[in-house]
Amino acid sequence: MKLTRLFMILIIAACIAFPVSVFAEPITINWWHAMRSARGKVVEKMIGDFNASQSEYKVVGTNKGNYDETMNAGVAAFRAKKQPHILQVFEVGTQTMMLSGAVYPVFELMEEAGIKVDWSRYLQAVLSYYMNSDGNLMSMPFNSSTPIMYYNADMLKKAGIAPLSKSDPITWDELGEITKKLVEAKIAPAGMVTAWQSWTQIENYSAIHNIAFASKANGYEGLDCELEINNPLVVNHITRLKSWADDNRFMYGGQKYQGPKSEFMAQNAAFYIDSISGIAKLKKGVKDFKWDAAPLPVEAGTKKLQNSIIGGASLWVLNGHSKEEYKGVAAFLKFLSNNDMQEYWHKETGYFPITIDAYDSLKSKGYYKTDPLQEVGISQLNRAIPTKISRGLRLGYFVQIRNIINEELEQVWNGKKSPQEALDNAAARSNIQLRTFEKTYK
Known part of the structure; x- marks a missing residue:
C-alpha cells in the first residue's frame, strides 16, 4: 500500500514538473514541394533546423515532382480532403490558387496566430506578385527569382571586349554588335540562347519597358483581360531575335532551361x-x-527602366486543418523568413532573400563584395518602384498561355510564321483560355 501511494506521489510530481505537453507527440505539419536534388537537400536542412528549434511541431516535407505535378497533386488531395498544410505552387498558378476557395490567406494566418509581421521589410517587387486587390498577402514568397544574362567571360576577353557591368545594362543593339563580332570571328558558334522564352523574352521584356502584357493592369484589375503581347515593341523584339537566328547570333535551345543551359x-x-x-x-x-x-x-533610348518581375514559387496554406495545426504553420513560415534561413537559402540556391533585413545583413557582412554575382538580380529587381505593369502578371490558365506562346514562337524560329502573325495568333488563342477561365471563376 505504501509503495502504491509513493508511486502515485511520484507520478503527480512528474506531471507538475513536466507538463503533459512535454510528453505529447509534436503536431505534424505536411509541406508538399517541388524542390529536388541539391535544392531538395537545402529544403530538408531548413525543415530539420525548424524541427530542432522547438518541440511542439514537426514539419514533414514531401517532394511531389515538378511544379505542374506538385500543383496537380495538391488539387487532387484537396478534393479528396487529404490536403497538406502547405503547398508550393509556381507563380503562374497564382490566379488559380487565389480563386480556388482552398486557401487560408497568409496575412490572416499570421494575424490569427498572433504573429506580428512587418511586411514593409520584405522585397516589395516580390510581395506585390502575391497580393490580392486589397494589397493583402495571399501566399508566402519562397523561391523567388528573376532572369539575368550570363556570359562567357573568356570569349569576350578573346574578342577584346571588356567585362559587362553588373548594374548598368547594355542595350539590345550593343548585344547584337557583340554577338556579331564573336560569331564572325568564330570565337562562339552562336551568340545567345535563352531559357524560358515567354518569361524572359516577352514577360520580363515587357515589364522592364513598362509595356502591358495584358489589359486590366496585366489581369490584376479584372478577369476580363486580354493579352496585348502583339504590340509593336514586342513584335520588333521578336523580329530582331529571328534575324539573329538567321545569322547565328541567336540559337533556340528549347522551351525550358535544360537545352539552353x-x-x-x-x-x-x-x-x-x-x-x-x-x-x-x-x-x-x-x-x-x-x-x-x-x-x-x-532598348536604346529607354528613359526609365522598370524592375524585372519574378518567377519561382510561393507557399500556399490550404484550408481544412485545425487551429493548433495552423499555429504550427505560422511558426514555420515565420522561421523560414528569419535572417539565418534566408541567407542560407540565398547562398545555396541563388534565389532571392525575400526580406530587406536578410539582404542588409548579407551586405553588412561583405557577402556581395566576395560574390557580386549574387546581387545582379536583386539590383535589377529593386531598381524601380513597381508600377501596375511591372509588379507582375495575374492571369488565369497561365500555364496553358505560356505553352501557347512557346508554340507560336517556335513557329517563328523555324520560319513558318512571321513574328506579327505568331504573336497575333498567340494573343487570340490565349484570349480563348482567358474567357474560359473568366466563365469558370467569375
Whole structure:
C-alpha cells in the first residue's frame, strides 16, 4: 500500500514538473514541394533546423515532382480532403490558387496566430506578385527569382571586349554588335540562347519597358483581360531575335532551361539568359571557362527602366486543418523568413532573400563584395518602384498561355510564321483560355 501511494506521489510530481505537453507527440505539419536534388537537400536542412528549434511541431516535407505535378497533386488531395498544410505552387498558378476557395490567406494566418509581421521589410517587387486587390498577402514568397544574362567571360576577353557591368545594362543593339563580332570571328558558334522564352523574352521584356502584357493592369484589375503581347515593341523584339537566328547570333535551345543551359556550358553560345537560380548550377557545373553575369539588355533610348518581375514559387496554406495545426504553420513560415534561413537559402540556391533585413545583413557582412554575382538580380529587381505593369502578371490558365506562346514562337524560329502573325495568333488563342477561365471563376 505504501509503495502504491509513493508511486502515485511520484507520478503527480512528474506531471507538475513536466507538463503533459512535454510528453505529447509534436503536431505534424505536411509541406508538399517541388524542390529536388541539391535544392531538395537545402529544403530538408531548413525543415530539420525548424524541427530542432522547438518541440511542439514537426514539419514533414514531401517532394511531389515538378511544379505542374506538385500543383496537380495538391488539387487532387484537396478534393479528396487529404490536403497538406502547405503547398508550393509556381507563380503562374497564382490566379488559380487565389480563386480556388482552398486557401487560408497568409496575412490572416499570421494575424490569427498572433504573429506580428512587418511586411514593409520584405522585397516589395516580390510581395506585390502575391497580393490580392486589397494589397493583402495571399501566399508566402519562397523561391523567388528573376532572369539575368550570363556570359562567357573568356570569349569576350578573346574578342577584346571588356567585362559587362553588373548594374548598368547594355542595350539590345550593343548585344547584337557583340554577338556579331564573336560569331564572325568564330570565337562562339552562336551568340545567345535563352531559357524560358515567354518569361524572359516577352514577360520580363515587357515589364522592364513598362509595356502591358495584358489589359486590366496585366489581369490584376479584372478577369476580363486580354493579352496585348502583339504590340509593336514586342513584335520588333521578336523580329530582331529571328534575324539573329538567321545569322547565328541567336540559337533556340528549347522551351525550358535544360537545352539552353547545356549549350552555354558546352560553349556553343556566348550569352545565356535564365533565372538567377542558374548561378548555383553554373558554379557547380562549369569547369572549363570563366563566366560572369549582367542585367538583362534594354532598348536604346529607354528613359526609365522598370524592375524585372519574378518567377519561382510561393507557399500556399490550404484550408481544412485545425487551429493548433495552423499555429504550427505560422511558426514555420515565420522561421523560414528569419535572417539565418534566408541567407542560407540565398547562398545555396541563388534565389532571392525575400526580406530587406536578410539582404542588409548579407551586405553588412561583405557577402556581395566576395560574390557580386549574387546581387545582379536583386539590383535589377529593386531598381524601380513597381508600377501596375511591372509588379507582375495575374492571369488565369497561365500555364496553358505560356505553352501557347512557346508554340507560336517556335513557329517563328523555324520560319513558318512571321513574328506579327505568331504573336497575333498567340494573343487570340490565349484570349480563348482567358474567357474560359473568366466563365469558370467569375
